[in-house]
Amino acid sequence: MLRPLRVYQPTNVTEASAELARLGDDAKVYAGGTELILWLRLGLVQYTHLVDIKRIPELGELAWDGERMHIGGTVTHRHLERSAEVAEHLPLLQHATGLVANVRVRNVGTLGGSLCFGDPHSDPAPVLLVYDTRVKIGKHSGGRTMGLETFFMGPYETALEPDELLVELEVAPLPPGMGSAYLRAARFERPSLGVAVAAAQHDGRLTDVRLAVSCVGPVPMRLQELESRLQGATLADGQQILREAQRHYGEVLKPVDDLHGSVAYKTYLTGVLLGRALAQAVGTNGSN
Ligand SMILES: Cc1cc2nc3c(=O)[nH]c(=O)nc-3n(C[C@H](O)[C@H](O)[C@H](O)COP(=O)(O)OP(=O)(O)OC[C@H]3O[C@@H](n4cnc5c(N)ncnc54)[C@H](O)[C@@H]3O)c2cc1C
Structure with a gap:
């Protein structure tokens, strides 16, 4: 059951953050509410105050500045899925946001x-990792920026302080000639495994590869060591390296046995999906 809550609706980031600092553990940021309200109803978290950030104009902005996409903190999945600029500059993000849940969740979920x-x-997380995304964080006493790869700290844990807001994501498109692919396995509502790959090749050799995986371990991650090993390989050799890297996935991604599968299943499937996504990325030949 949902207990009575007091909702604040600030109109700028400073005000929102100051309110969070003042209320401390009693308050939480509220955007689309698709996760938060569910957890409140289930009694997994308890707050007496919500700071609704949807009235803050700058958080709702989606803008292309000629080099990067700026995605405000309350831009919904549906907005991204339907944006012509996202389709043009970040097609893999458009694809991944279109896979989230259903239209009802995508309409309000940010x-x-x-x-x-x-x-x-x-x-979306592994896709944003291959795009090299920066996170702009706001607070009443100033702000900071960090790479998305350092934003995730653990399951349901991020680098945000309780009085900080995610203000904007700054996402760079892939360089010309680099193709991309996102593949997922999903047997429940949310993905059980997701891989995003961006790759370029020249004269039959891989010249630039980015690999990111979500769901397998506690946080979505880039696999930089494997990315380096794929430089200069043929596509077939690259796929073999990815298939055979199961011990590496176990060490780096730190999977556990759970409802989504055993550790052996997850590491096996990671290799299979990364190999397929690599072929697909190279096949798109920079059109993604
Ligand atoms: C039925 C269902 C199916 C789903 N299926 C998928 C799926 O297939 N794939 C997938 O990737 N995801 C899936 N999701 C997750 C979905 O993407 C999220 O629910 C949604 O994007 C969360 O956004 P929200 O605005 O509703 O967040 P909220 O519920 O409002 O907030 C979530 C958390 O983030 C904090 N927060 C929100 N915005 C900010 C901000 N700007 N700054 C600081 N803190 C903030 C809140 O305090 C809260 O702790 C599913 C969710 C549901 C309910």
């Missing part, structure tokens, strides 16, 4: 909320 919730079972 990309910022998805990242701040820190659920490892995320479709």
